[in-house]
Amino acid sequence: MIAVIDYKAGNLTSVVKALRYLLGEERAAREVVVTQSPDVVRGADKVVLPGVGHFQATQLLADLGLTDAVRESIAKGVWFLGICVGLQWLFEGSTEADGTKGLGTFAGMCEHFPTEYMGVELKSPHVGWNSLEQIRPDSHLLRGVADGSFVYFTHSWRAPVVNATAAVTNYGGTFSAAVERGNVMGVQFHPEKSADVGLRVLRNFVEL
Amino acid sequence: MLTKRIIACLDVRGGRVVKGVQFVDIVDAGDPAELAHRHAAAGADEIVLLDITATHEGRGTLLDTVRRAAAKLFVPFTVGGGIRTAEDAAAVFNAGADKVSVNSSAIARPELISEIGASFGAQAVIVAIDARRGAKGAEDAEVYVSGGRKPTGLRVVEWAREAESRGAGEILLTSMDTDGMRDGFDSELTAAVSESVQIPVIASGGAGSAAHFAEVFGRGKADAALAASIFHFGITSSRELKAQLALAGVSVRLPC
Numbered sequence: 001m002i003a004v005i006d007y008k009a010g011n012l013t014s015v016v017k018a019l020r021y022l023l024g025e026e027r028a029a030r031e032v033v034v035t036q037s038p039d040v041v042r043g044a045d046k047v048v049l050p051g052v053g054h055f056q057a058t059q060l061l062a063d064l065g066l067t068d069a070v071r072e073s074i075a076k077g078v079w080f081l082g083i084c085v086g087l088q089w090l091f092e093g094s095t096e097a098d099g100t101k102g103l104g105t106f107a108g109m110c111e112h113f114p115t116e117y118m119g120v121e122l123k124s125p126h127v128g129w130n131s132l133e134q135i136r137p138d139s140h141l142l143r144g145v146a147d148g149s150f151v152y153f154t155h156s157w158r159a160p161v162v163n164a165t166a167a168v169t170n171y172g173g174t175f176s177a178a179v180e181r182g183n184v185m186g187v188q189f190h191p192e193k194s195a196d197v198g199l200r201v202l203r204n205f206v207e208l
Numbered sequence: 209m210l211t212k213r214i215i216a217c218l219d220v221r222g223g224r225v226v227k228g229v230q231f232v233d234i235v236d237a238g239d240p241a242e243l244a245h246r247h248a249a250a251g252a253d254e255i256v257l258l259d260i261t262a263t264h265e266g267r268g269t270l271l272d273t274v275r276r277a278a279a280k281l282f283v284p285f286t287v288g289g290g291i292r293t294a295e296d297a298a299a300v301f302n303a304g305a306d307k308v309s310v311n312s313s314a315i316a317r318p319e320l321i322s323e324i325g326a327s328f329g330a331q332a333v334i335v336a337i338d339a340r341r342g343a344k345g346a347e348d349a350e351v352y353v354s355g356g357r358k359p360t361g362l363r364v365v366e367w368a369r370e371a372e373s374r375g376a377g378e379i380l381l382t383s384m385d386t387d388g389m390r391d392g393f394d395s396e397l398t399a400a401v402s403e404s405v406q407i408p409v410i411a412s413g414g415a416g417s418a419a420h421f422a423e424v425f426g427r428g429k430a431d432a433a434l435a436a437s438i439f440h441f442g443i444t445s446s447r448e449l450k451a452q453l454a455l456a457g458v459s460v461r462l463p464c
Binding site: 010011021054125152155198 | 209210211212213248253278279280282283284301302304306329330331332377378406407408431432461464
């Protein structure tokens with residue numbers, strides 16, 4: 001069973017729609033569960049944390065007891081995929097919402113894009129199709145995705161490059177476009193909106 | 209590298225895709241859901257569906273169209289037309305849209321921008337501006353509403369700045385002077401708006417050739433450009449257009 005956590009993130013519908021498309025209606029009806037329940041998350045084989053919007057929204061995860069449930073699941077080896085703010089939540093926190101803690105699986109804080117880079121003004125949010133670079137060959141999530149493949153981003157805060165970074169993207173310097181360590185994975189881009197490349201990433205995840 | 213986006217626009221009226229010249233002179237071009245899929249398959253980076261004669265009675269049809277179009281669409285999908293309240297926006301998001309575009313209703317009540325943004329995020333709100341300047345300079349271009357029928361007295365660059373400060377995620381700028389003429393975008397106006405805000409600007413109105421896109425991405429400083437009739441009647445596909453843009457040195461999503 002794939003638990004898709006509902007914490008009122010804007011792209012929940014799109015993520016579920018993409019999973020339905022990949023699994024087929026019948027299998028999706030059996031296996032995909034949209035939930036706010038910590039117990040459902042504890043019982044899942046895979047957990048997806050969607051997200052778009054404000055980091056503050058992840059506060060609901062702690063309030064509903066979902067943070068602990070996810071922590072336990074991850075410790076058991078359950079596959080976890082965070083999308084956009086869902087990736088950022090895997091870090092210690094974000095300057096977007098000072099009082100809201102992330103899961104802290106990866107070290108570092110998410111920060112706003114600089115307003116200027118190398119003397120040139122940088123627009124924010126970073127919206128559009130940008131390329132994945134330095135894809136780690138051992139990544140399960142990005143298996144079959146070539147360096148330079150384009151995916152769709154929309155965000156103003158970004159996660160730093162860390163040991164677990166599985167791919168970087170350049171926009172005002174490099175940031176983590178994907179992270180992966182063992183069973184814990186995250187993507188800053190929107191696989192549900194990244195055409196064939198995005199569907200490949202989601203397929204890689206559901207087939208784990 | 210962040211690429212320049214080619215956005216396929218479907219102008220919908222009464223559940224059918226149409227395309228006019230300078231906001232009138234409407235021609236039937238097909239089923240919106242089917243065309244949305246065709247554009248995505250042909251390499252469009254994004255799809256915009258604008259219900260140009262949105263009426264209260266027509267909302268059900270629109271939502272059904274959005275649902276059908278969104279079901280198997282895996283590129284960003286924007287819907288505009290007749291969105292007057294945060295509840296209208298919520299219905300469109302629930303039907304499968306990723307962003308909404310607001311125009312006249314945001315002029316009438318600018319708080320609408322932040323209201324939608326509060327629930328769905330700033331990235332989900334596009335403020336569409338219909339601009340006309342005639343022989344005047346770009347800085348003096350005026351905002352029009354009601355499908356381009358009513359002047360507002362607002363200057364385009366000022367309204368763009370206000371929309372940004374109220375939390376718009378992107379600006380969709382349509383030049384009514386160039387719309388439907390297939391004679392090129394208003395690059396001067398696009399640059400004036402793009403330089404006055406931090407958020408991305410989508411240029412619209414006047415696409416007729418790949419060279420027009422190259423110009424609005426270069427001189428016009430547009431982050432994305434929108435085209436409708438250029439594709440509907442088989443002049444070219446997004447993929448062909450992007451191949452030509454790549455040759456002209458524009459960074460685009462290829463292969464797509």
